[in-house]
Amino acid sequence: MKIKTTLACSAALALVTAGSAVTAASAGTNGPSGGPGGSGSPGVPIVREGICTAPVTYKALAARLSRDIRAALAPAYDTYGLTVYDRPRDVTCALNEGAHFHSASVVKATILAALLLWHQETGRPLTSTENYLATIMITLSDNNAATALWDELGYGRLQHFLDVAGMTETRLGLYGYWGDTDITAHDELTLLRLLTKPNAVLSDYSRNYELGLMANVVSWERWGVSAGAPRGVTVHIKNGWLPESPGGWHINSIGAFTGHGRDYMMAVLTDNNPSEQYGIDTIQGAAEVVNRDLNAGLAPAGLPLPAVAVVPSKLPADSAGGPRTPAAPWRPQAPRTPGAPPMPEA
Numbered sequence: 001m002k003i004k005t006t007l008a009c010s011a012a013l014a015l016v017t018a019g020s021a022v023t024a025a026s027a028g029t030n031g032p033s034g035g036p037g038g039s040g041s042p043g044v045p046i047v048r049e050g051i052c053t054a055p056v057t058y059k060a061l062a063a064r065l066s067r068d069i070r071a072a073l074a075p076a077y078d079t080y081g082l083t084v085y086d087r088p089r090d091v092t093c094a095l096n097e098g099a100h101f102h103s104a105s106v107v108k109a110t111i112l113a114a115l116l117l118w119h120q121e122t123g124r125p126l127t128s129t130e131n132y133l134a135t136i137m138i139t140l141s142d143n144n145a146a147t148a149l150w151d152e153l154g155y156g157r158l159q160h161f162l163d164v165a166g167m168t169e170t171r172l173g174l175y176g177y178w179g180d181t182d183i184t185a186h187d188e189l190t191l192l193r194l195l196t197k198p199n200a201v202l203s204d205y206s207r208n209y210e211l212g213l214m215a216n217v218v219s220w221e222r223w224g225v226s227a228g229a230p231r232g233v234t235v236h237i238k239n240g241w242l243p244e245s246p247g248g249w250h251i252n253s254i255g256a257f258t259g260h261g262r263d264y265m266m267a268v269l270t271d272n273n274p275s276e277q278y279g280i281d282t283i284q285g286a287a288e289v290v291n292r293d294l295n296a297g298l299a300p301a302g303l304p305l306p307a308v309a310v311v312p313s314k315l316p317a318d319s320a321g322g323p324r325t326p327a328a329p330w331r332p333q334a335p336r337t338p339g340a341p342p343m344p345e346a
Helices: 056-073 104-122 128-139 143-165 185-195 204-214 276-294
Strands: 005-008 020-024 045-049 052-055 079-086 091-095 234-244 248-259 262-273
Touching: 045 056, 052 056, 056 079, 056 091, 056 276, 079 185, 079 276, 091 185, 104 128, 104 143, 104 185, 104 204, 104 234, 104 248, 128 143, 128 204, 143 185, 185 204, 185 248, 185 262, 204 234, 204 248, 234 276, 248 276, 262 276
Parallel strands: 005 079
Antiparallel strands: 005 091, 020 045, 045 052, 052 091, 079 091, 079 262, 234 248, 248 262
């Protein structure tokens, strides 16, 4: 999983030179580089402060976010990319949003969205097996489940979702290696925006289904962009990690934050980390300042969400009546448990 730091604070607005600048916003284009779901504020001046843009009303917030994010990432010598979008205030931030990183397990969120779109278009509900595989793929980051659903969808349906979703920068992994999918912070934010607002791509049922699973990821895999999230805010998260030689650790984290009037999201991708913890620290350092700045006035973060109930060890029969055995994963991985040593992931 190659993760390169792409802090996407959105550049779909008129290009402006570094520092403070103002331009007239056009309707519906305030989000990252044309990603779907942007609110836009017709006729409202948009201010650029460093890596962030915002309506002039939130100029101070944009400046604070830009300053704090840069300061948090300054000590890091890994490669990183990040995007942030706060929908109610139309504040966006972006760094290297178009740089590509190997996805590792972050792509599982895209696999599920493609599965849900396919079933929308065919008018068929998920089978019991698909529901089971989707659940453990997201909540436990199960690689076997991801491989099974990737193979079931095939490149055609996966690419169809990317096309319809506007994720034009994402390149699917070749030869079934889903963890080698190249992603950008821009496209990951595009996916998060689709999941968190009604749109013509994913139905409300599909969006709520995926967000529900992302909100119930097991507690020991809720590190990353969740760092510093306030008590009471629901965190919908998907992480990915992988050691690789040469190249160091690849660590990624994407997430959406809802509840208590909050509606924002971020994606942080990193690469060339000397250790798993180093990459996690890079992501969490940036996430903590974003969560702090966007949640001023709310209580500090509380305890992580409890782990979901233990899933059955045996797959149910699929709709055809026979047992289904997922194909071998790209890279073997056992579920991570609290206190266990780091495990490689796809």
